[in-house]
Every structure is written in C-alpha cells, then in structure tokens.
Amino acid sequence: MNHYYIGADIGGTTVKLAIIDENGTIVKKWEIPTNTDNQGEAIPSDIAVSITNTLKEETIDSSMVVGIGAGAPGFVDTTTGYIHEAVNIGWKDFDFGNLLKELTGMTVWVDNDANLAALGENWLGAGEGCTELIAVTLGTGVGGGIIANGQILNGANGTAAEIGHVTVVPDGGAPCNCGKTGCLETVSSATGIVRKAKEAAEYHPESKLNAYISEGTLTAKDVFEASKAGDEAASGVISEITDVLGMAIANMAIAINPEKIVIGGGVSQAGDLLLAPLEKAYRKYALPRTAEASSFGIAELGNDAGVIGGAFLVKKNT
Ligand SMILES: [Zn+2]
Numbered sequence: 592m593n594h595y596y597i598g599a600d601i602g603g604t605t606v607k608l609a610i611i612d613e614n615g616t617i618v619k620k621w622e623i624p625t626n627t628d629n630q631g632e633a634i635p636s637d638i639a640v641s642i643t644n645t646l647k648e649e650t651i652d653s654s655m656v657v658g659i660g661a662g663a664p665g666f667v668d669t670t671t672g673y674i675h676e677a678v679n680i681g682w683k684d685f686d687f688g689n690l691l692k693e694l695t696g697m698t699v700w701v702d703n704d705a706n707l708a709a710l711g712e713n714w715l716g717a718g719e720g721c722t723e724l725i726a727v728t729l730g731t732g733v734g735g736g737i738i739a740n741g742q743i744l745n746g747a748n749g750t751a752a753e754i755g756h757v758t759v760v761p762d763g764g765a766p767c768n769c770g771k772t773g774c775l776e777t778v779s780s781a782t783g784i785v786r787k788a789k790e791a792a793e794y795h796p797e798s799k800l801n802a803y804i805s806e807g808t809l810t811a812k813d814v815f816e817a818s819k820a821g822d823e824a825a826s827g828v829i830s831e832i833t834d835v836l837g838m839a840i841a842n843m844a845i846a847i848n849p850e851k852i853v854i855g856g857g858v859s860q861a862g863d864l865l866l867a868p869l870e871k872a873y874r875k876y877a878l879p880r881t882a883e884a885s886s887f888g889i890a891e892l893g894n895d896a897g898v899i900g901g902a903f904l905v906k907k908n909t
Contacts, residue, residue, distance in 0.1 A: 595651060597697070598901025599638055599661040600704060601625065603679035606638055609898035610649065610656075613906070615715045619649055620898060630681040639694035657909050658698035659691065660901030662707035664734075666749040672701035675749060678768065700904045704897055706743045706752070708890070709736025710907075711900030712853050716891035721850045725843060726890070727754055727836075729858035729865075732768065733776040733783075739847045755780070757839045779836040781811040781858050787828045788814045795824035815861040830868055837872025844873075844881050855890025862889060 593612060600607040602625060609620035623641050626633045638661075646653055665677025672688010692699045702710075709726035712718045718726070722741040728734035735754030737744045744751040755776035756769050764773020765786065777783050788809060792800040799817050803809035817825035840852060852873070859865060870887045877885070892899055 593655065595656050596902035596905040597642060597656055597659040598707075598898030599642075599659060600707065600897030600901060601634065601638075601661060601663045601677075601680065602704070603627070603664070606634070606641075607894065607898050608638070608641060608645070609895070609902070610645065610651065611899065611902035615899060615902065617895065617898070618651075619645060620895070621645060625680060627679075627681045630683065631677075631685070634680065634682075635687060635690040635694055638691060642695060653695075653697065656697055658700065658905040659695065660707070660904030661687070661691065661699060661701045662704035662897050662901055663687065663701065664704045667701050667703050667745075668749060669700070669702050669745050672699055674701070698905075698909075700908055702743065702745070702900075702904055703734075703736070703749065705734030706736040706745070707900030707904065708734070708855060708892075708896040709738060709752075709853070709900065710743055710903045711892055711896035711898070712855065712890050713738055714903045715899055716896060717853045717888035718851055723847050723849045724851050724853065725752075725754075725840060725847070725849045726853045726855065727840065728856035728890075729780060729836075729854065730856035731780060731782055733774075733780045734856070735843075737843075737847055754839060754843060757843070759835050759839060775835065775839050779832045779839075781856075784811040784814050784828060784832055784858070785809050787832060788825065791824040791828050798822050798824035800824055811858050812861070815864045819864055829864070833865065833868040834872045837869050837874075838876045840869075841873050841876035841878075841882075844877050844885065848881055849885050852885055852887050853890050854887065855892075855896060859889050 596611045598609045605622045610618045663677045666675040674682045674685040674687045688701045724738040726736040733755030735752040737752035756774045760773030765777040767774035818829045874882045
C-alpha cells in the first residue's frame with residue numbers, strides 16, 4: 592500500500608505544495624498565493640482547503656497521508672510548530688502547526704524554510720545524504736541550514752544556522768531586515784550584490800553596469816554576466832561578495848567540519864562564476880584540515896527543495 596507525504600513551503604508570495612511518495616517522487620505539485628492580509632491569518636485555512644481539494648482530485652484518501660511537513664521563513668519552535676516571527680508573511684507569535692493540524696486532521700511538522708531546503712537537498716539533491724552539511728541559499732536574502740551528526744540544527748530558540756545574519760561589516764555596514772547592520776545578507780544576497788554594484792559603478796564610469804543602473808533594471812545576474820565579459824567594476828563586486836561569503840562559511844565550518852557545502856537560491860544559477868571564486872575564498876580562510884574534508888556543489892532541486900525537505904521531515908519523524 593502506498594503512503595504519501597505532503598510538503599508545504601510557505602513564502603512571502605506563494606505557498607508551494609506537493610504530494611510526495613515514500614521514495615521522494617513528486618506525485619503532484621502546485622502553488623497557491625500567500626494571503627498576507629491581516630497578518631497572514633488565512634494562510635493555514637487556505638493551505639488546508641487546497642490540500643483537501645487536491646487529494647480529492649488525485650483520488651488519494653487522506654488516511655494514506657502520513658503527515659504534512661511545512662516550512663516558513665522565520666523563527667520556528669520545531670517541537671510545537673509555533674512561529675515566533677515570520678516577517679515576510681506577517682506572523683508573530685502564531686500557533687501555525689496546531690492550527691494546520693486542527694484544520695486538516697493530519698500530523699504536522701514545521702521548520703524554518705532554509706532548514707527544509709537543506710533537508711531536501713541532502714535527501715535527494717546535491718547533499719547526497721551527508722551527515723555534516725552546510726546549505727546556503729542566496730536569494731533576496733541569505734538563508735542557511737546546517738546538518739550535524741545527521742540532524743538539522745535548530746538551536747535554543749530557532750536561530751541556529753542563520754548564516755545570513757553573521758556580522759561581516761563590524762562598523763558602518765548597511766542595515767539588515769533583522770534590525771542589525773553589516774550582516775552577510777547585506778553583502779552576498781542578490782540585493783546585496785546589486786547594492787555593491789551600484790557603489791562600484793560610481794567609481795567606474797566606463798562600466799556597462801551604469802546603463803542598467805540608469806534604466807533601473809540592474810540584477811545580480813547582470814553583475815555576473817558583466818564580470819564574465821571582463822567588466823572591471825562587476826568583477827570587483829563578485830570578488831568581494833564571494834570573499835566575504837567564503838570567509839563566513841569557513842568560520843562556520845569550524846563548528847561542524849562539513850563534508851559538503853551546497854549553494855542554492857536564485858544567485859546560485861551563476862554556477863561556476865560564483866562557485867569558483869567562492870571555493871577559492873573558502874579554502875583561503877578555512878583551517879586546511881577542515882577545507883580538505885569539504886566539497887562544494889550547486890543545489891540540484893531548485894524550487895522543489897522546500898517541499899521535498901517537508902516530505903523528508905515527515906519521513907524522518909515517522
Ligand atoms: Zn541581519
């Protein structure tokens with residue numbers, strides 16, 4: 592008899608959902624908009640209704656579903672599914688896990704979205720089942736997930752592995768969404784790359800970045816492409832943001848001695864343009880013996896990492 596897991600990856604714009612079988616094969620995946628009105632109060636019922644309807648369409652009886660694994664971008668109490676805070680969604684002190692459990696009648700596990708992505712990549716993607724892994728997601732922000740001794744780290748109050756908020760500019764850094772300044776996220780995220788590129792272009796009037804800036808369309812991808820084409824300002828930015836990121840990962844690596852470091856998120860689509868200088872910086876800053884044990888890889892599951900990680904969260908808890 593087949594059993595199924597449901598993965599739910601809650602983001603600021605959409606909730607990605609999937610029905611996944613015991614081998615990790617996605618049977619059905621779909622998305623619903625994230626309704627952030629009234630501090631996101633309708634999100635649990637939107638998810639519950641959508642799951643119930645989809646199971647009906649797929650003629651899967653809810654008794655065949657082992658549970659739901661859900662991820663949210665914020666600070667999560669993983670034992671209760673209680674969300675301390677998820678800024679992008681509007682949740683604060685929100686009893687999400689229990690609400691979703693009541694609404695669906697299913698068992699629910701909740702974790703931080705970056706942790707779910709790390710679990711997903713480690714189950715079926717670039718992590719290849721490592722027992723020690725650092726996963727970094729470079730998107731609008733910088734997310735992190737750490738697996739140590741085969742377990743995802745959550746910490747005393749849900750902030751473990753939040754690599755995006757490691758301080759990399761002690762004085763005069765840019766403000767971060769977390770309330771601090773000078774966080775890694777302000778430098779090495781897609782947003783940080785664009786900000787750095789704007790600063791660099793001012794000193795390089797010849798840079799082709801200036802054209803994108805005056806049109807207001809500059810993206811992190813443009814910076815990587817300009818760097819590839821030999822643009823000096825762009826190359827300087829890539830070398831700075833990979834140096835800072837490589838140092839942050841190297842410092843974090845001392846804590847868990849990772850076998851694999853997996854880089855995901857939109858910025859990771861730059862592939863080797865990102866990975867080559869990043870790995871070089873990592874090897875420059877890491878303890879040589881720590882560096883020896885680590886290999887780098889680009890995340891393989893793309894947007895499915897979160898829902899697959901959600902399925903894994905159910906699998907490992909049952
Ligand atoms: Zn921060």
